[in-house]
Amino acid sequence: MAMSAGLQGEAPSDGVSSGTASLLEVRHLSVTYTRRLARNDGQTRESRHAVRDVNFDVPRRETLGLVGESGSGKTSVGLAILNLIAAAGSVRFDGQEILGLHGATMRQLRTRMQMVFQDPTASLDPRMTVRRIVRMPIKAHRIATGTGIDDLVAEVLNKVSLDTAVMSRYPHQLSGGQRQRVAIARALATAPDFIVCDEITSSLDVSVQAQVVNLLMDLQADLGLTLLFISHNLGIVRQVSGLIAVMYYGRVVELGQSEQIYANSLHPYTKALLEAVPSPDPALETRPTRAYLRADATTAGLHKVWSGGCVYQDRCPFTTDLCRRVEPELGASAAGHSVACHRVDEIRTGTAECTEGDS
Amino acid sequence: MKTHVSAIRQRMPSLSACILIVIGILVAIAAIYPRAFTSGNPNAIDPNAILAGPSLRHLLGTDEAGADIYTRIIYGTRLDAEISLFSVGIAYAVGVPLGLLAGWWRGALDEILSRLSAGILAFPIVLLALLIVGSFGTSAPTLIAILALAFLPQVTLLARAQTMAVCARGYVLAARATGLRERRIITVHVLHNITPQLLVLSPQLMSQAILIEASLSYLGVGIQPPAITWGSLLLDASNYYQQDPLYAISTGLVVTIAAALLLVAGDLISRWADPLRRR
Numbered sequence: 001m002a003m004s005a006g007l008q009g010e011a012p013s014d015g016v017s018s019g020t021a022s023l024l025e026v027r028h029l030s031v032t033y034t035r036r037l038a039r040n041d042g043q044t045r046e047s048r049h050a051v052r053d054v055n056f057d058v059p060r061r062e063t064l065g066l067v068g069e070s071g072s073g074k075t076s077v078g079l080a081i082l083n084l085i086a087a088a089g090s091v092r093f094d095g096q097e098i099l100g101l102h103g104a105t106m107r108q109l110r111t112r113m114q115m116v117f118q119d120p121t122a123s124l125d126p127r128m129t130v131r132r133i134v135r136m137p138i139k140a141h142r143i144a145t146g147t148g149i150d151d152l153v154a155e156v157l158n159k160v161s162l163d164t165a166v167m168s169r170y171p172h173q174l175s176g177g178q179r180q181r182v183a184i185a186r187a188l189a190t191a192p193d194f195i196v197c198d199e200i201t202s203s204l205d206v207s208v209q210a211q212v213v214n215l216l217m218d219l220q221a222d223l224g225l226t227l228l229f230i231s232h233n234l235g236i237v238r239q240v241s242g243l244i245a246v247m248y249y250g251r252v253v254e255l256g257q258s259e260q261i262y263a264n265s266l267h268p269y270t271k272a273l274l275e276a277v278p279s280p281d282p283a284l285e286t287r288p289t290r291a292y293l294r295a296d297a298t299t300a301g302l303h304k305v306w307s308g309g310c311v312y313q314d315r316c317p318f319t320t321d322l323c324r325r326v327e328p329e330l331g332a333s334a335a336g337h338s339v340a341c342h343r344v345d346e347i348r349t350g351t352a353e354c355t356e357g358d359s
Numbered sequence: 360m361k362t363h364v365s366a367i368r369q370r371m372p373s374l375s376a377c378i379l380i381v382i383g384i385l386v387a388i389a390a391i392y393p394r395a396f397t398s399g400n401p402n403a404i405d406p407n408a409i410l411a412g413p414s415l416r417h418l419l420g421t422d423e424a425g426a427d428i429y430t431r432i433i434y435g436t437r438l439d440a441e442i443s444l445f446s447v448g449i450a451y452a453v454g455v456p457l458g459l460l461a462g463w464w465r466g467a468l469d470e471i472l473s474r475l476s477a478g479i480l481a482f483p484i485v486l487l488a489l490l491i492v493g494s495f496g497t498s499a500p501t502l503i504a505i506l507a508l509a510f511l512p513q514v515t516l517l518a519r520a521q522t523m524a525v526c527a528r529g530y531v532l533a534a535r536a537t538g539l540r541e542r543r544i545i546t547v548h549v550l551h552n553i554t555p556q557l558l559v560l561s562p563q564l565m566s567q568a569i570l571i572e573a574s575l576s577y578l579g580v581g582i583q584p585p586a587i588t589w590g591s592l593l594l595d596a597s598n599y600y601q602q603d604p605l606y607a608i609s610t611g612l613v614v615t616i617a618a619a620l621l622l623v624a625g626d627l628i629s630r631w632a633d634p635l636r637r638r
Contacts, residue, residue, distance in 0.1 A: 082536055110538030117536075122529030127551050136547070137537040186537065 022057035023194055023226045024081065028089035029054040031076040031250075049306060050076040051087070052250045055330070058194075058243070063220065063227040065241030065258070067234060067273065073250040074230045075118075078196040081228065082115055093194065111141050114187035118199040120179035124171040130157070130182050131167040137189045156185040159222075160215060177208035181215070188219070194226045201236055209233075213240060234277050238262055246270045249311040252330060256337035266339040266347055268316045310342070317354045318343050376627045382620060390440040393433045401434040401587055402426060410603040419609045423599055428592070428606060432613055435587040438499060439617070442588070443568035446506030447561055450514045453507075455550075455557060458518025463526065463545055469519070476512030484509045485574060492580045499582060506571060510564050517560055521553035528552075555629045562625035566618035573614050589614050 031051040037044055051073040058064045066074050080087035083098050083106055091098045093113060101109065114137075117123035124133055134153045138144055144152045154164045160181040171179050180200060187195055197216065201209040213236055220227060231237050237244060237258075244261045246254040246269065254267040265271050310316070310323040322342050330340040333348075346352035388395050405417075405425035413420050419428040461469040488505045495501050525531060526549065534544045569589065575581035576590030577597070584591065589610060596607035 079532075084532065084535055107538045107540070110536070115533070115536040117529055117533055119529060123533040125530040125534075125548055125552070136534065136539060140537065140539045140543065183533075186533075190537070 021059065023060045023094055024058040024228070025092040026054060026056050026077075026081065026089070027092075029077065029080055029091060030088045031073065031080050031085060032088070049250050051080065052306070053089070054247075054250075054252050056245050056252060056255060058226055058228060060193075060226055061220070061224050062243060063229050063241040065237035065244040066228060066230045066247060067232060067237050067244060068247035069232060069273075071249075072247040074232075074247055075198055076250075077247070078115065078198050078228060078230050082110075082113055082196060084115075107141075111137075111143070111190040112192050113194040113196070114190060114192040115196040115198065116180070116183050116187050116200045119203045120176065120183045121171065121203070123183055124179060124186075126171055128170070129167065130162075130169055130171070130174070133171075133182060134186050134189055137186060141190055143190060152189065156188045157182075159188055159219065160185045175208075176204050177211060180204060180208075180212055184212075184216070184219070188223070191223075192225070194228070196228045196230070198230045199232070201231065201233065209236065216240065234273060246273065249306065251311050251340065253312065253340045254338070255330065256334075260334065260337045264334075264337075266333055266337075266344050267312075267341050268318060268347065269312050272315075310340075312341075318347070318352045319355055373627070375623070376631070379620060379624050379627060383624075386436060386440065386617075389433050389436040391437070393430075393436065396433045397427070397430045399427045399430040401431045402585060403430075410599055410606070412603070413605065420603060420605055422592075422595060422606060428609060431587055431592055432589065432610060435589045435592055438582060438586060438588045439569055439572060439590075442499060442503055442506065442572055443565040445503045446568050447510060447564045449503070449507035450510035450564065451557070451561065454511050454514030455518045458515040458520075459522050459545060459549065459553075461515070462519040462522025463541075463549065472515060472519070476516050479508065479512045484571060485578070488571070488575055489578070489580055492575075497580060497583050499586070502572065502575070502582065506568050509571075510567075513560065513564065514557070518553060518557060521556045522549055525549050525552045559625045559629040562621035562628070566621035569614060569617055569621075589617075 029051055030049060030053055032047050032049055034045050034047040037046050054073075054077060056064065066077060068074050076085065076087075079085045081091050081093075081098070083091075083101060087099055089099065093109065096109070098106075098109065128136075131150070131153055134156060135149055138149050138152055153167065157164055157166065162178060162181050162185065166174060166178065166182070171182065174182065180203075184200075200216070201212055204212060216227070217240060219225060227240070229237060229240050241258055244254075244256065244258050245252045246261070246267065248269050254261065254265065254270045261270060262274065265274055308327065309325055310319070310328055313319045313323045316323065320342070326342070328340045328342045330338045331344075332338045333344055341347065343352050403426060405411075405421060405427075407425070408414075408417065408421045409425045410423055411417060411421045411425075417427045417429065419432070422428055422431065457472055461472045484505075487509065488502075491505050492501065531544060531548055534548050539547075572581055572588055573590030573593050576588060577594045579594070581590050581594075582588045592610040593607070593614065596603075596610050600607040
């Protein structure tokens with residue numbers, strides 16, 4: 001059984017999926033948002049890639065951490081995988097192609113793949129009691145009937161360590177942590193195999209974040225869940241994920257096992273991200289030995305339309321002409337570790353020269 | 360036990376709501392069974408007391424034909440209640456589903472409905488009423504139809520806007536992610552969440568209905584005698600406001616108070632329907 005980050009740079013061979021290696025296979029996933037323009041120069045639509053040609057696998061019972069800054073396309077990837085927004089490419093869940101599915105087939109499949117959202121205040125209907133919220137998926141999929149429904153509600157609330165007394169409460173009467181537990185309980189109600197967790201800790205108090213993360217990891221161990229854990233918090237991702245994919249501007253720029261990424265990151269963006277993680281002890285915090293982010297870097301590049309070349313070229317201190325012309329492909333650097341960077345070998349050996357100021 | 364008591368108190372209407380409910384019941388009784396409030400006949404004429412002031416026999420005095428004003432106001436309640444209830448009811452029955460679908464599906468349906476609504480809204484209601492009355496004549500059903508048509512765009516646009524706002528909320532996406540049918544999402548999540556906002560508008564529209572009915576009656580294109588509405592009373596009273604100011608003041612106050620109470624009712628309804636605003 002392949003436990004490595006099963007990455008393929010190119011499309012998989014058109015064969016029957018083995019069905020054992022990975023629960024989720026994402027190939028050439030692209031998400032484009034189009035908006036109508038109120039202009040009269042003939043151009044009526046403007047489209048922008050939120051996700052462009054993303055490939056990764058999530059092996060069964062494992063967690064893939066998807067990290068990147070705001071606007072990098074993490075959430076779009078999560079929504080596209082669950083077929084909640086229009087996307088191009090291929091998403092195979094347990095061997096079955098999901099993109100393009102609709103109606104009863106897709107609804108049926110949704111019992112197996114669920115999502116927990118960033119802000120439970122938004123994702124829970126304020127006019128429903130907790131009981132009703134958790135009952136919704138159970139009734140929609142006829143998972144239980146009669147008194148069995150309430151028994152199941154109590155059971156899933158129990159799984160997320162919530163007292164059944166909360167059943168008659170409204171979301172605004174709960175704490176942030178309790179609300180997120182309710183959202184997790186709702187996702188668990190259909191006994192899914194796979195859950196997309198979209199920034200599930202970012203709206204929570206720091207003291208509660210750890211509780212929710214620990215709960216999620218316990219649930220994963222108990223129920224054999226496969227997770228896509230989207231977060232910008234590298235500390236939490238490290239705790240949760242065996243595999244990590246780093247996204248920048250709609251592209252996966254580095255993908256590998258957690259230890260590889262944290263101990264031996266290669267992409268300049270990943271390095272910059274890791275250096276930005278604050279240390280709990282300021283005395284231990286060392287000044288970075290090398291800058292992996294240009295001194296004049298801004299996030300402005302994120303808002304412009306991609307016009308070829310490496311997505312990180314505007315913020316990378318090592319940008320060369322090649323980087324501006326040719327987009328680097330995600331290529332294997334070590335077993336299970338891939339990086340999309342032209343200068344990866346120089347960066348690995350520490351011989352990459354800064355080109356800052358040349359442009 | 361304590362939580363039980365507080366739960367009941369949460370659901371208990373406030374004092375102002377209680378007063379409004381009592382008034383509402385009284386008005387309903389007056390509309391359905393006016394004899395409960397007066398033993399007189401609204402069309403009984405007393406030639407010896409024309410435009411008489413208040414007395415024990417005639418609490419609010421008499422009108423130009425010697426009929427009891429109080430009795431006529433009570434008997435006028437029924438038509439006003441019918442007109443306001445039915446016109447608003449029809450506008451809601453048609454407008455809410457249209458607005459929901461337009462807000463949910465968007466696209467061409469939304470485009471057409473929005474333009475149509477704007478078109479109707481741009482048309483002065485009294486002018487519209489004059490046109491329709493001119494061609495179909497006055498009757499309560501005609502008036503109800505006119506008012507329903509006038510209220511329809513307001514209800515449709517409100518339902519549409521609220522639907523669009525609710526659709527952007529996380530719980531609608533979450534409901535889709537859990538695998539709910541679209542129909543369920545619309546009825547359970549969307550309709551449920553736009554109900555308070557829709558309810559706020561209904562008493563406002565009813566008060567508008569009463570005021571518009573009064574304006575049309577005043578212009579002479581409202582309900583015709585011998586049917587009695589508050590508006591028609593106001594028209595009669597306006598001719599004699601110098602001889603008998605109380606005649607005009609009492610009928611005018613009835614219309615004003617009814618409209619005002621309906622506005623207060625709208626606010627109370629929204630507060631009651633919203634768990635976040637409920638104390």
